[in-house]
Ligand SMILES: *[C@@H]1O[C@H](CO)[C@@H](O)[C@H](O)[C@H]1NC(C)=O
Ligand SMILES: *[C@@H]1O[C@H](CO)[C@@H](O)[C@H](O)[C@H]1NC(C)=O
Ligand SMILES: *[C@@H]1O[C@H](CO)[C@@H](O)[C@H](O)[C@H]1NC(C)=O
């Protein structure tokens with residue numbers, strides 16, 4: 001992806017959190033959206049297809065691995081978000097209603113993605129076991145350490161587990177900030193001993209909040225763009241929430257990268273959240289986030305969860321053929 005000069009439209013490209021593609025937003029899709037007159041995604045050109053692989057249909061358990069220094073207040077925001085996915089009694093527009101678009105996806109037998117998502121066992125890696133600069137492979141080694149630890153190892157759950165590697169704001173991973181804010185893939189048996197769906201999301205607060213915690217922070221070199229107030233008082237973590245949401249939605253619908261994606265090339269699949277990157281509300285598209293909401297303190301959000309509010313990007317609705325979210329004004 002291009003680095004500066006950044007424009008608001010290019011910024012959108014930077015916000016992406018892809019799967020294996022080393023680029024966030026395959027340029028073919030970017031050009032489609034750039035050219036499209038439609039908002040909230042485009043149905044005409046998107047051919048999202050099912051490639052016969054498994055999806056996560058059993059109750060999903062997310063295992064957070066806290067790499068580096070994490071405050072308990074930060075962990076609570078992230079745990080509350082993940083547990084909000086199944087909190088059907090949250091006030092609308094809710095995170096649980098957002099997830100209902102993800103449960104529209106099925107496997108070969110017609111089984112839907114599970115509507116149950118919860119936080120499972122957690123692991124702390126406070127002493128940066130693999131250093132402060134990770135690669136995609138050393139990220140897998142961190143997961144191996146977590147599932148093979150001498151004390152309280154994480155359970156091995158290849159069928160319905162999602163291993164969520166979260167790195168603190170002083171940790172870099174290859175292509176963080178320039179190309180990606182997070183990604184998902186599966187672990188290699190040769191490194192970890194098992195094939196486990198996993199995702200990585202980094203706290204960008206120190207490295208690139210204007211890129212990965214947008215719109216709670218904005219790049220200084222874009223004129224007339226002002227940051228909005230984040231809903232939980234932590235720009236880096238509030239910014240991670242949408243990336244975590246993006247990755248959990250994609251890992252659930254494409255855990256082994258052979259299930260739901262658009263585009264002919266499995267090396268750079270365009271998945272259900274990639275298609276809606278940067279869209280948080282009605283009218284979103286291009287460089288516009290769409291209609292969001294403000295709470296009494298002036299913080300910006302678009303959905304409610306357990307104890308909190310969150311700003312979460314929309315996902316692709318395969319029945320409607322456009323991006324949808326619970327705060328849509330016309331649904
Ligand atoms: C995508 O970018 C690559 C490298 O910049 C280029 O070779 C390729 O033609 C582009 N593809 C499209 C569809 O624009
Ligand atoms: C799956 O989750 C649902 C809803 O939380 C729960 O009622 C059910 O017992 C769970 N099933 C299993 C096998 O854990
Ligand atoms: C399961 O998926 C089908 C096909 O997309 C959809 O019609 C149905 O509403 C889904 N069921 C649930 C419970 O999400």
Ligand SMILES: *[C@@H]1O[C@H](CO)[C@@H](O)[C@H](O)[C@H]1NC(C)=O
Pocket residue numbers: 223224
């Ligand atoms: C940016 O703001 C300045 C001062 O408010 C204004 O004069 C200028 O037209 C704005 N530029 C754009 C591109 O909106």
